Amino acid sequence: xxxxxxxxxxxPRSLNGSLKRFIxxxxxxxGHAVQVSxxxxxxxxxxxxxxxxxxxxxxxxxxxxxxxxxAFDHGTQSADIVREQDKLRWADALILQFPLWWFSMPxxxxxxxxxxxxxxxxxxxxxxxxxxxxxxxxxxSLAGKRAMLVVTAGGWESHYGPRGINGPIDDLLFPIQHGIxxxxxxxxxxxxxxxxxxxxxxxxFAATCDTLGRRLDKLFSTAPLPFRxxxxxxxxxxxxxxxPDLAPGRTGFGIHLDDAQPASLLHxxxxxxxxxxxxxxxxxxxxxxxxxxxxxxxxx
Amino acid sequence: xxxxxxxxxxxPRSLNGSLKRFIxxxxxxxGHAVQVSxxxxxxxxxxxxxxxxxxxxxxxxxxxxxxxxxAFDHGTQSADIVREQDKLRWADALILQFPLWWFSMPxxxxxxxxxxxxxxxxxxxxxxxxxxxxxxxxxxSLAGKRAMLVVTAGGWESHYGPRGINGPIDDLLFPIQHGIxxxxxxxxxxxxxxxxxxxxxxxxFAATCDTLGRRLDKLFSTAPLPFRxxxxxxxxxxxxxxxPDLAPGRTGFGIHLDDAQPASLLHxxxxxxxxxxxxxxxxxxxxxxxxxxxxxxxxx
Numbered sequence: 108x109x110x111x112x113x114x115x116x117x118x119p120r121s122l123n124g125s126l127k128r129f130i131x132x133x134x135x136x137x138g139h140a141v142q143v144s145x146x147x148x149x150x151x152x153x154x155x156x157x158x159x160x161x162x163x164x165x166x167x168x169x170x171x172x173x174x175x176x177x178a179f180d181h182g183t184q185s186a187d188i189v190r191e192q193d194k195l196r197w198a199d200a201l202i203l204q205f206p207l208w209w210f211s212m213p214x215x216x217x218x219x220x221x222x223x224x225x226x227x228x229x230x231x232x233x234x235x236x237x238x239x240x241x242x243x244x245x246x247x248s249l250a251g252k253r254a255m256l257v258v259t260a261g262g263w264e265s266h267y268g269p270r271g272i273n274g275p276i277d278d279l280l281f282p283i284q285h286g287i288x289x290x291x292x293x294x295x296x297x298x299x300x301x302x303x304x305x306x307x308x309x310x311x312f313a314a315t316c317d318t319l320g321r322r323l324d325k326l327f328s329t330a331p332l333p334f335r336x337x338x339x340x341x342x343x344x345x346x347x348x349x350x351p352d353l354a355p356g357r358t359g360f361g362i363h364l365d366d367a368q369p370a371s372l373l374h375x376x377x378x379x380x381x382x383x384x385x386x387x388x389x390x391x392x393x394x395x396x397x398x399x400x401x402x403x404x405x406x407x
Numbered sequence: 408x409x410x411x412x413x414x415x416x417x418x419p420r421s422l423n424g425s426l427k428r429f430i431x432x433x434x435x436x437x438g439h440a441v442q443v444s445x446x447x448x449x450x451x452x453x454x455x456x457x458x459x460x461x462x463x464x465x466x467x468x469x470x471x472x473x474x475x476x477x478a479f480d481h482g483t484q485s486a487d488i489v490r491e492q493d494k495l496r497w498a499d500a501l502i503l504q505f506p507l508w509w510f511s512m513p514x515x516x517x518x519x520x521x522x523x524x525x526x527x528x529x530x531x532x533x534x535x536x537x538x539x540x541x542x543x544x545x546x547x548s549l550a551g552k553r554a555m556l557v558v559t560a561g562g563w564e565s566h567y568g569p570r571g572i573n574g575p576i577d578d579l580l581f582p583i584q585h586g587i588x589x590x591x592x593x594x595x596x597x598x599x600x601x602x603x604x605x606x607x608x609x610x611x612f613a614a615t616c617d618t619l620g621r622r623l624d625k626l627f628s629t630a631p632l633p634f635r636x637x638x639x640x641x642x643x644x645x646x647x648x649x650x651p652d653l654a655p656g657r658t659g660f661g662i663h664l665d666d667a668q669p670a671s672l673l674h675x676x677x678x679x680x681x682x683x684x685x686x687x688x689x690x691x692x693x694x695x696x697x698x699x700x701x702x703x704x705x706x707x
Binding site for chain 2 (some may be wrong): 117118120121147151153154155156157168169170171172206208209210211213214215217218220221224244261263265266268269270271272273274275278279281282285286287337342345346347348349354357358359360361362363
C-alpha cells in the first residue's frame with residue numbers, strides 16, 4: 108500500500124527524527140511504498156496567504172476561501188500545494204507525526220493543513236440540501252483512506268488522563284482527529300502517543316519502537332475510531348446537533364463517537380480476531396486514570 | 408491600561424480587518440494604550456527553529472526547549488521574539504483575534520505562541536517539589552494580566568453547540584484558553600465568538616460591534632473563567648489529576664473550571680453588580696443548544 112508520512116520536527120537528531128526513520132523502515136519492510144513530507148527540511152511555507160493563488164490580482168481583496176477555490180478549480184495553485192495534494196491522492200494511509208507543542212500540532216504542520224486542504228479538496232465538497240450538509244465528516248475527497256497520529260509529549264501520561272490537568276489526550280486531539288482528518292473523509296485510527304519524552308533512554312526507546320511497530324503492522328486492519336457520519340441520520344440538518352435520542356443528555360466531544368457501532372461497519376480492510384480485544388484494550392488504556400507513581404521529571 | 412492585540416488575518420479588507428480597527432478605536436476611545444501585532448503585515452516567521460537562538464552553533468543538535476532556554480537566559484533570542492515578549496510585559500491585557508481555521512488558530516498565530524513563549528518565559532518557570540509543579544496554570548510570568556479571544560467562525564452557532572457536530576466551542580477553545588493563556592498565568596475572560604461570517608451584512612456588523620464593544624468596555628471588570636489553579640490544592644502532585652472529591656465521577660475539559668469558585672477570588676479588578684448576571688448569561692448562552700432555525704448558508 109501507499110503511505111504518506113507528514114513529519115514536523117526541526118531536528119533530525121531528535122526523538123522524533125529517530126521515530127520517523129523507524130516508521131519509514133518498518134513500513135518499507137512490510138512492503139509498503141512510503142513518501143515523507145519532512146516539512147522543516149522542505150522549508151514549508153506555513154502561512155496561508157494570497158501568494159497561494161498564482162493568478163491572483165495583487166490589488167484585489169484576498170478572500171482565503173474564494174481564492175483557494177478559484178486556484179483549485181483553475182489549476183493556479185502554488186506548486187508546493189499541488190505536490191502535497193497529489194501525495195494525498197496517491198496515499199492509502201496518512202500518518203501525521205509531530206511533537207505536541209502547546210497542546211496542538213506545530214505551526215508548520217497547521218500551515219500544511221490550511222494550505223493543502225484547498226476549498227474544493229479539503230472542504231467545500233458536495234452539496235447542501237435538506238438531507239446533506241456537504242461531503243464532510245466521513246465523506247469527502249479523502250474517503251476510503253486511513254489516517255493516524257504519532258505524537259510525542261513532554262508531560263506524563265497522567266497529566267493527559269481523563270482527569271489530568273492538561274485535559275484528556277483524546278479531547279486535545281479531537282480537533283485534529285475529527286476536525287482535520289475525519290472531516291474530509293479519512294478513517295481515523297487510534298493515535299499513538301509517547302509521553303515523557305525527556306526521560307527517554309535506550310531501553311525505553313526500544314520498547315516505544317516495539318509498540319509503535321506493532322501499531323504500524325496493523326495500519327490497514329485496526330478498527331478506526333467510530334466517529335459518527337454527518338449525513339448518516341445521526342444529526343439534524345441543517346442545525347447539525349446530535350439527535351436527542353443518541354447519547355441522551357450527554358454533551359462534549361465524546362458523543363460524536365458511536366461506541367455501539369459494530370466494527371463491521373467501520374471499513375475494516377482485514378478484520379481479524381485480535382482487533383476487538385485491541386480496541387477494548389485501547390479504550391481501557393485511554394479512559395483509565397494513570398495512577399501509577401512515576402519517577403521525577405519535568406513536564407515540559 | 409495597556410492592551411496588546413495580536414491579530415492574524417492576511418487581508419485588511421476582511422471582516423477581521425474591520426473588527427480589528429473597531430477594537431483599536433474602541434479601546435483607545437476608552438483611554439487605553441493599544442499596541443497591535445499584525446502578524447501577516449509584520450511578515451511574522453511562523454516556524455520555530457534553530458535561527459531563533461542567535462548564538463547557536465549551526466552544527467550542534469537543535470533542542471527546542473534547551474536552545475530557547477539558553478537564548479532567553481543569555482540575551483541571544485531573535486529580535487522579533489524579544490519585541491513580542493516586551494509587548495507582553497508592557498500589556499495589562501492581551502487580545503488574540505483570529506478566524507477559526509480548522510478548529511484552531513491560524514498557523515501564523517500558533518507560531519507566535521511557540522516562538523514568543525520561550526523556555527523561562529512562557530514555560531519552564533518556577534520550581535518542582537512535592538507541593539508545586541512549576542509556576543503554571545494560574546501562576547507564571549504573565550500572572551496578573553488578562554486575556555481574551557476574539558474569534559470568527561464560518562459555521563453556525565448550533566454547529567458549535569453542546570451537541571453540535573464540530574464540538575462545543577468552549578471545548579475547541581480549551582487548548583488555547585487553558586493550555587496557552589491560563590498556563591503562563593493570564594486570567595482568561597470568556598471568549599467573544601462571531602459565527603456565520605459568510606452572512607455578514609451592515610446591520611449584523613453593527614450589532615456585532617455593539618456586542619463586542621460592550622465586552623471591551625468591561626475588559627478589566629468581567630469575571631474571568633474560573634479555571635482551577637494547579638498548585639492551589641485541587642490537583643495531586645506530581646500526577647496532576649484532579650482530586651477525586653472535586654467534580655466527582657466527571658471527566659473532560661469542564662472539570663478544570665470551578666463553577667463553585669466565588670468571583671471575589673478571581674482577581675476581578677473592578678467588581679460590579681452586573682457581572683454575576685453577565686457571567687450567568689454567558690454560561691447559559693454557551694451551554695444551551697441553539698435550537699432556532701436559521702436561514703440557508705454554507706458552513707465554511
